[in-house]
Amino acid sequence: MSAPPKIVVRNVSKVYDGTPVLERLNLNVEAGTFCTVVGASGCGKSTFLRMLLSQELPTRGHIEIDGNDLPDEPTPDRGIVFQRYSVFPHLTVEDNLILAGEFGASKLLGRTFGAARSKARDAVRETLEKIGLTPARRKYPAQLSGGMQQRLAIAQALIKRPKVLLLDEPFGALDPGIRVDMHDLLLGLWEEMSMTVFMVTHDINEAFKLGTRLLVFDKIRHDPQAPDAYGATITYDLLLTRSGQEPSPETLEELKRAGHMHPQE
Numbered sequence: 001m002s003a004p005p006k007i008v009v010r011n012v013s014k015v016y017d018g019t020p021v022l023e024r025l026n027l028n029v030e031a032g033t034f035c036t037v038v039g040a041s042g043c044g045k046s047t048f049l050r051m052l053l054s055q056e057l058p059t060r061g062h063i064e065i066d067g068n069d070l071p072d073e074p075t076p077d078r079g080i081v082f083q084r085y086s087v088f089p090h091l092t093v094e095d096n097l098i099l100a101g102e103f104g105a106s107k108l109l110g111r112t113f114g115a116a117r118s119k120a121r122d123a124v125r126e127t128l129e130k131i132g133l134t135p136a137r138r139k140y141p142a143q144l145s146g147g148m149q150q151r152l153a154i155a156q157a158l159i160k161r162p163k164v165l166l167l168d169e170p171f172g173a174l175d176p177g178i179r180v181d182m183h184d185l186l187l188g189l190w191e192e193m194s195m196t197v198f199m200v201t202h203d204i205n206e207a208f209k210l211g212t213r214l215l216v217f218d219k220i221r222h223d224p225q226a227p228d229a230y231g232a233t234i235t236y237d238l239l240l241t242r243s244g245q246e247p248s249p250e251t252l253e254e255l256k257r258a259g260h261m262h263p264q265e
């Protein structure tokens with residue numbers, strides 16, 4: 001299995017319609033890191049993920065993956081999972097996965113043959129197994145619980161075996177009990193599949209539990225006359241130990257003060 005990539009962010013800024021959203025992001029992320037990303041609503045966390053996916057391009061600066069500039073467009077080696085609504089309601093679990101794979105359209109149109117078809121089937125079978133959805137493979141999303149739908153969304157991202165996995169509040173809509181199961185699933189997949197992960201969350205406890213590195217986004221420059229004059233940057237960058245870790249009371253206090261603390265039981 002190939003190694004997960006190293007990601008370097010050099011002086012990246014993003015401006016939308018003249019409004020700076022992110023400014024001077026600099027980051028050196030070792031291969032296989034699990035980065036959790038927190039920050040106030042609207043500070044540019046999703047924009048950061050979209051730039052890592054090449055759905056958005058930086059206004060200034062650039063991002064490197066294993067020493068090369070990121071491609072200008074999304075590629076199969078980078079997968080993303082959103083909070084909800086990424087699955088097709090009129091397709092079964094299995095067909096959602098087939099469509100998510102490169103072989104999707106031709107298989108659905110009945111045009112894959114021989115080796116390609118069996119490769120597609122193998123990839124779907126393997127991914128269903130990994131994600132625990134084999135028994136539900138012929139169901140439609142409406143017949144699945146919220147947790148199972150999110151498993152399917154993760155499976156869609158994993159079927160192309162990405163080396164970078166981007167997660168944008170993937171468990172935000174789930175009940176706390178289900179969320180704990182999803183944490184175990186995600187950590188297992190991360191260990192097994194050798195990926196560099198960036199996960200946005202509003203739950204600081206989740207950020208500490210899952211991450212090997214915590215990034216906090218916030219504005220450091222403020223103009224009271226012009227609240228949109230400056231963008232956010234990385235204000236807090238913490239390596240985490242990963243063994244039953246919880247934020248220290250001092251860290252919690254600091255994050256609370258900065259307005260980042262939204263623990264969800």
Ligand SMILES: Nc1ncnc2c1ncn2[C@@H]1O[C@H](COP(=O)(O)OP(=O)(O)OP(=O)(O)O)[C@@H](O)[C@H]1O
Nearest residue numbers: 016017021039040041042043044045046047048200
């Ligand atoms: N395509 C776009 N065009 C113009 N403005 C945009 C675009 N995408 C995002 N923005 C603006 O950029 C800012 C950052 O948005 P973004 O979604 O990245 O924040 P966020 O930190 O992920 O927020 P939340 O935590 O609420 O999801 C917001 O003010 C948003 O309105």
